[in-house]
Amino acid sequence: MVLFGGTGDLARRKLLPSLFDAHHAGLLHPSARILATGSQPLGTGDYVASLEQSVRPAHALPESWEKFCARICYVHADARVPAHFDALAEKVLSRKPGAVVCYLATAPHLFVPICEQLARTGLNRPTVRIVLEKPLGHDLESNEAINSAVAKFFGEDQIYRIDHYLGKESVQNLMAIRFGNALFEPLWRREWVQDVQITIAEELGVETRGDFYDGTGALRDMVQNHLLQLLCMVAMEPPASLSEDAIRDEKIKILKALKPIAPQDVAGNTVRGQYRSGAIGGKPVPGYLEEQGIAPDSHTETFVAIKAEIANWRWAGVPFYLRTGKRMPSRVAEIVIQFREVPHPIFPRPLGLSTQNRLVIRLQPEESIRLYCLVKQPGDTLALTPTSLDLDLATSSRARRAGAYERLLLDVIRGRLGLFVRRDEQVQAWRWVEPILDTWRNSMVPAKPYTAGTWGPAASSALLSRDGALWHEEV
Known part of the structure; x- marks a missing residue:
C-alpha cells in the first residue's frame, strides 16, 4: 500500500490505526508492506518513531507493534516533484508482482498530478488500485473534471471512491x-x-x-x-x-x-x-x-x-x-x-x-x-x-468487529468494489x-x-x- 499523505491527519487518526488492527488480527499477508509518503524529508526510523505517540493504540502489545512497524517504509515524495515518483516506483516495482493500493489521503487538487506521475512511472498497471478520499470536487463541474482526469490513467474498476459510512x-x-x-x-x-x-x-x-x-x-x-x-x-x-x-x-x-x-x-x-x-x-x-x-x-x-x-x-x-x-x-x-x-x-x-x-x-x-x-x-x-x-x-x-476504515481498506486489498461509490x-x-x-x-x-x-x-x-x-x- 502506497499511502500518499502519510504524515497527514487522516493517515494518523484513521488509516494507520486501521491497518494496525488488521495486522494484529492476522488479516494482512505476511509480505504486505506500507510505503508512507510525504513532502517532509524524513527517514523511516524518524517516521516510525513519530507514530509511537500519535498512532500506537493503547492495547498494542510491544511485539505486535514492532512487527507492524517493520512493514512500514517512509518515502520522501512531494506530489509536485515528478522526480520523486521515479524513486517511489522503483521501490514498488522491485517487489514481486501483486496488488498495489495507492491511497490518496491528500488535498483534492493533488489527485490529478499524483495520477499523472503514477501513470508516467508505470504504476497504473491493472493490478494497481487507487483510493480517492472526499471531497472529490466542490461542484459537479470540478467533480467531473477530477474523475475525467483520473479516468485517463485508471479504469473504473481500479478506482475506489471511499465513503467511510x-x-x-x-x-x-x-x-x-x-x-x-x-x-x-x-x-x-x-x-x-x-x-x-x-x-x-x-x-x-x-x-x-x-x-x-x-x-x-x-x-x-x-x-x-x-x-x-x-x-x-x-x-x-x-x-x-x-x-x-x-x-x-x-x-x-x-x-x-x-x-x-x-x-x-x-x-x-x-x-x-x-x-x-x-x-x-x-x-x-x-x-x-x-x-x-x-x-x-x-x-x-x-x-x-x-x-x-x-x-x-x-x-x-x-x-x-x-x-x-x-x-x-x-x-x-x-x-x-x-x-x-x-x-x-x-x-x-x-x-x-x-x-x-x-x-x-x-x-x-x-x-x-x-x-x-x-x-x-x-x-x-x-x-x-x-x-x-x-x-x-x-x-x-x-x-471481532472491524472499524469502518479497516473494513474498507481490506475490501480494496481484496478488490471488492461494492462498498465504494x-x-x-x-x-x-x-x-x-x-x-x-x-x-x-x-x-x-x-x-x-x-x-x-x-x-x-x-x-x-x-x-x-x-x-x-x-x-x-x-x-
Missing part, C-alpha cells in the same frame, strides 16, 4: 435486516412508513480545518456524500445479488428518483444554520465566526436540514428528513424509520404517548438497532406502555445538491443562527412539524 457494521446490518428477513421488507414502503430521518450530528466545531471548511460548508461536506449514500441504502430496491454492480445499480436508481428541489421551494424544504457561542459538555465554546481561519462575515452553513422525496412507487409521498450539523449536543449518527399508526386503534392512548413503532439504527458512537413498540402495562387495565427490543451490535456476537452516483448526487447550493448563494437571507450545544435552529423542528412529525430526540 458505508463501511460501518450497522449500515451492513441495514441490508441484512431488510433483505435477510421476511419481517421488515413487506412493511418497508409508503403504505406503512410515515417518514424516514437520517441524522449525522457532531459535537466538534471546525477545529483546525477552518480554511477548508469555510469554503465547503455542511451541504458539500456531509449531505452530498454521507447522507445521500445512507438514504440510498435505506430506500433502494432489493438487488438481484450481492455483486458490486447489482448493489450500486439500485443505489443510482434512488438518486435519479430524488425529486429536484426547485429554487422557489428551497426556502420551504431546507434549513441552513450557523452556530454561535455556547457550551458543549458544560464547557464554553466559541461561535463559528470566532473560529480560527473563518472570515468574520462568513455565510457558510454549519447545519443543514432537508426534506427530500423519492418519486417512485415504493416511496411516493414519504418525506425523508436529512440533518447534519456541528456543535450539536452529542455525537450521533442514526437512521430512524417511523412507521404509521395502526389503522384502527382499540387501546386507550395515554396523553403524550406516541403509539407509533420506530426502528432506530444507530451508527455512532455505539452501533445498535432498537425497535420501539408498545406492550401492556402491568395492572388490571389494558393500558399501553412503551418498550424497545434492543440489539447491541457490540455485545451480540463474540466475533461509482462515478455515476457522484454525478447524480451533485445534480441534486447543486440547485440548493445555487439558490443559497443567490439568496440574501443569511444562515439561521443556533446556539452551540443545541439541535440547530428552531426552523429545523418547524420543517417537520408542518407535516405533524418530530425529530427522534423530541418524541
Whole structure:
C-alpha cells in the first residue's frame, strides 16, 4: 500500500490505526508492506518513531507493534516533484508482482498530478488500485473534471471512491435486516412508513480545518456524500445479488428518483444554520465566526436540514428528513424509520404517548438497532406502555468487529468494489445538491443562527412539524 499523505491527519487518526488492527488480527499477508509518503524529508526510523505517540493504540502489545512497524517504509515524495515518483516506483516495482493500493489521503487538487506521475512511472498497471478520499470536487463541474482526469490513467474498476459510512457494521446490518428477513421488507414502503430521518450530528466545531471548511460548508461536506449514500441504502430496491454492480445499480436508481428541489421551494424544504457561542459538555465554546481561519462575515452553513422525496412507487409521498450539523449536543449518527399508526386503534392512548413503532439504527458512537413498540402495562387495565427490543451490535456476537476504515481498506486489498461509490452516483448526487447550493448563494437571507450545544435552529423542528412529525430526540 502506497499511502500518499502519510504524515497527514487522516493517515494518523484513521488509516494507520486501521491497518494496525488488521495486522494484529492476522488479516494482512505476511509480505504486505506500507510505503508512507510525504513532502517532509524524513527517514523511516524518524517516521516510525513519530507514530509511537500519535498512532500506537493503547492495547498494542510491544511485539505486535514492532512487527507492524517493520512493514512500514517512509518515502520522501512531494506530489509536485515528478522526480520523486521515479524513486517511489522503483521501490514498488522491485517487489514481486501483486496488488498495489495507492491511497490518496491528500488535498483534492493533488489527485490529478499524483495520477499523472503514477501513470508516467508505470504504476497504473491493472493490478494497481487507487483510493480517492472526499471531497472529490466542490461542484459537479470540478467533480467531473477530477474523475475525467483520473479516468485517463485508471479504469473504473481500479478506482475506489471511499465513503467511510458505508463501511460501518450497522449500515451492513441495514441490508441484512431488510433483505435477510421476511419481517421488515413487506412493511418497508409508503403504505406503512410515515417518514424516514437520517441524522449525522457532531459535537466538534471546525477545529483546525477552518480554511477548508469555510469554503465547503455542511451541504458539500456531509449531505452530498454521507447522507445521500445512507438514504440510498435505506430506500433502494432489493438487488438481484450481492455483486458490486447489482448493489450500486439500485443505489443510482434512488438518486435519479430524488425529486429536484426547485429554487422557489428551497426556502420551504431546507434549513441552513450557523452556530454561535455556547457550551458543549458544560464547557464554553466559541461561535463559528470566532473560529480560527473563518472570515468574520462568513455565510457558510454549519447545519443543514432537508426534506427530500423519492418519486417512485415504493416511496411516493414519504418525506425523508436529512440533518447534519456541528456543535450539536452529542455525537450521533442514526437512521430512524417511523412507521404509521395502526389503522384502527382499540387501546386507550395515554396523553403524550406516541403509539407509533420506530426502528432506530444507530451508527455512532455505539452501533445498535432498537425497535420501539408498545406492550401492556402491568395492572388490571389494558393500558399501553412503551418498550424497545434492543440489539447491541457490540455485545451480540463474540466475533471481532472491524472499524469502518479497516473494513474498507481490506475490501480494496481484496478488490471488492461494492462498498465504494461509482462515478455515476457522484454525478447524480451533485445534480441534486447543486440547485440548493445555487439558490443559497443567490439568496440574501443569511444562515439561521443556533446556539452551540443545541439541535440547530428552531426552523429545523418547524420543517417537520408542518407535516405533524418530530425529530427522534423530541418524541
